[in-house]
Amino acid sequence: MIRCPECSAEIDVDEDEIEEGEILSCPECESELEVSQTHPVHLNLISDDLDEEEEDEEEEGEVGENGDLLDEDEEEEDDEE
Structure with a gap:
């Protein structure tokens, strides 16, 4: 078995x-x-490393106007404006 x-x-x-x-x-x-x-x-x-890496990037933060990932501090600043 x-x-x-x-x-x-x-x-x-x-x-x-x-x-x-x-x-x-x-x-x-x-x-x-x-x-x-x-x-x-x-x-x-058989690992799905590529799929997991893409999911991790999406969870890390939002994308700004110039395409850069925003960290949590930048996200909060944008919300306050």
């Missing part, structure tokens, strides 16, 4: 049928997993 490296859920696959480089999906957390090794099977979590 193979376990998801993200949530430790059991993934029901035939270990003799999977190939290195194959992409699996965890039935519990829906993470995408790449088979990095067979015999014994080892799974790597």
